[in-house]
């Protein structure tokens with residue numbers, strides 16, 4: 208994408224966003240609430256009105272669905288359909304509605320359900336799942352779509368800690384297998400650990416793009432995120448752990464509770 212911009216009611220929600228996603232990239236899109244991460248993902252996919260250039264947005268819907276899978280932040284399932292059928296919808300870009308599911312596709316669905324520990328849910332209604340279970344089912348639908356690019360908007364939200372790590376490992380593995388991943392997330396520790404590259408957004412602009420260690424500096428953590436963080440060294444590497452507000456007393460700090 209080049210110089211992507213989104214404005215609403217005279218306010219710029221996204222300005223001058225340029226970014227390329229290559230095979231092998233696991234790019235973490237990070238930034239405080241309201242920084243413009245969802246806006247960038249949606250504009251990149253052509254889902255909202257924008258200015259500038261995005262190669263995905265310029266494709267027709269069928270071609271785009273073969274190029275990029277999208278996991279939106281909202282996880283609404285309108286119909287009480289079985290999990291297996293919901294996941295099978297990921298095949299539509301490859302075969303068209305109503306076509307019979309070939310054996311290879313059925314095997315792919317079963318393999319993805321197994322890989323995400325969802326086999327036991329396959330016949331359950333998707334509307335009867337817990338939030339974290341549904342999140343995994345929607346990821347399964349994107350994986351069945353089998354696209355070279357995956358854009359995911361806060362896919363870790365609502366997952367338990369083990370599932371969050373499993374998700375981040377999976378996204379990293381997919382990148383290592385040659386896909387391009389662009390994932391928005393708030394856990395800076397996971398961003399630093401699992402992403403090959405981080406793009407930082409602040410007030411609708413990309414303010415940094417590079418390797419995690421170069422991007423997550425003490426100064427940036429303080430100015431962009433309002434955080435102080437430390438590093439924990441373990442046998443498996445170095446981990447970033449935010450532990451305090453950088454500016455206690457500023458508007459990010461919680462107001463005191465009277466009478467508590």
Ligand SMILES: Nc1ncnc2c1ncn2[C@@H]1O[C@H](COP(=O)(O)OP(=O)(O)OP(=O)(O)O)[C@@H](O)[C@H]1O
Nearest residue numbers: 215216220238239240241242243244245246247408
């Ligand atoms: N249709 C719209 N009209 C007006 N403002 C909007 C619209 N959509 C989003 N915004 C505003 O644009 C800004 C960026 O929103 P966006 O959802 O992209 O942020 P985000 O970085 O994904 O935030 P979060 O981490 O909270 O999910 C916010 O201030 C939001 O209120």
